Amino acid sequence: MSHATTNKATAPADRPAPEVDRRPLARRRRNRILLQVGCILITLFMALPIYLIALSATSSRAALQEFPLSFIPNNFSLETMQTFLQSTGILGGLINSVQVGIFTLLLSLIIGVPAGYAVARFAFPGRDPYQLFLLFTRALPIVVLSVPLAQLFLQTGLYDSVLAVVLLHTALALPTTILITSSVFLGVPRDVEEAARIFGCSPVQAFLKVVMPMAIPGIAAASIFTFVMSWNEVLGASILTLNQRTLPAQVLSSLAESPLAYRFAGGFLLVIPALIFIFFMRRYLTNMWGSTIR
């Protein structure tokens, strides 16, 4: 009896099924195409200038004057780059810049990662004012910071050294390093850290073996930010150095009275290391164990 009632309940209704409306599907497809077009446009907007700079920097001087400008690298030449690299202070500036970038990165991670951890994990007195105070460093213009720093460094004998620029850049990078890493440490469950303690880790070991690896994406993001900031920072580096110029400072000081080819080569050399660095750090940004965040 119950069988019969079931059959009756599931029997199709007598009226015809309504026609399937496919318009939402079409709308969805159209939106996807628009999104793709948008992505391509933005990529072009970012990539085209870099490509043009690279093209000009690797073309001969004569090719630069041609009209219309060729988009294909048909007359490849290292002449421009060579002249640029051989001009005074460029190679030294490049070495200084790389040094400043790396040391700034290391120093800001050494100080910033534990600070970020502390902000994320512990409720210590004055935590909120501390977080606000961190941002004040960025609120002051670099010029305002640099001039007193220059005087201080002159007195202490640090002026015109790589270390001076490293210290300034570290101070500039720390707030973001701390804020970025603390937000990532917040995402590391306390349980996991406690599990590490239970299974034999001291607090420091638990941090190094479990918490740090889980915070890698955030640390990578902070690293990229720090390195690129340090690489691009001109004003402070110009004020704090005279002979030990970083590359941007060096290029800036000689930009106005240089030929077009020099500017392209300078631009190219400024862009490349940052790109290479981002390229290598990228996989730490997006790759989480077993689940790729994209």
Added chain:
Amino acid sequence: MADISIKGLKKTYPGSTELATNNVSLDVAEGEFMVLLGPSGCGKTTLLRMVAGLDFPDEGSISIGGRDVTYLPPQDRNLSMVFQSYAVFPHRKVRTNIGFGLVMKKVPRDELEKKVAWAADLLQLTPYLDRYPAQLSGGQRQRVAVARAIVMDADVLLMDEPLSNLDALLRLDFRAELKKIVQQLGSTTLYVTHDQVEAMSLSDRVAVMKKGQIAQLGHPITVYEEPADRFVGGFIGSPPMNFLEGRVTQQGALEVAGQSTEAPEFLARSAARSGGLPVMVGIRAENIYLEDRGTPGTLDATVEVVEPLGHATLLTMDLGGQTIKVQVASTVRVSSGEKVGLRFDQAAIRFFDTETQLGLTA
């Protein structure tokens, strides 16, 4: 393996005025499976965390195997733990997750591999050893957490609601499996749960906690059948124990809902002395039988709600103004509004003091 001895533990969390555990003392024998059961906020997890060394008590002492560990850091206590949220390390493969504690203990490589293989086999994780936890289901992740805990050969195994994040069917399966594994290992286990079925089914002894104190400690069946107070009776069992307001008259009759039956000897005696005694009558739903209205020795009641559960039918009834739940076989046909008689299984009736809520026994 070792016994756990907890004495007079007091703990207040910073920023709170209430005691998380209030003078708790508990002895867990070697190889015993002890379950801490209670509603959320009763202090059971705090107690476990203090045994683990993740929190420190304000007062009292904890010793494991005769060694005082009250203020030792967790890594020096030789214990292992299964967390409610699994807490597997997401950046390590299943293999290194399971072996993590052994690596920290600097166990030789071949022994480590043997143990990991043994635990993986026991928990059916062998095919997943080279995967990351993110590629596993929740149940498999919890298996990893259990495997990680059992390879340690620790003195004490702690479990903090290990089944509560699993879905109902999986929980049932894993519960039996967990019981089997722990029996095989024979390790001293302290298990925290708010699920009374888990507590009943797993434990050798269960400690029911309430507001930072142990309300009753005993064999699960004893706790179920003879709750020490109204709280325990109401917390354990599904549906919880029925509580009816009643009174033992000077003549030795038990009056419930305006109807009277015979009162047990010891209550009759004290009622005769004091000239009547108000009592709280506790009776479980499965110890009440349905009879025809008017049968001698029954109480008149009216059926209000009928809930067929499949294996039984749960009836909500009105007994002279008080609500009572009755569980009958699913073959019994009743409908709401029906007037019936209820007979209580005299041996299963419990009495509680109306003021202290404590159980009254002879």
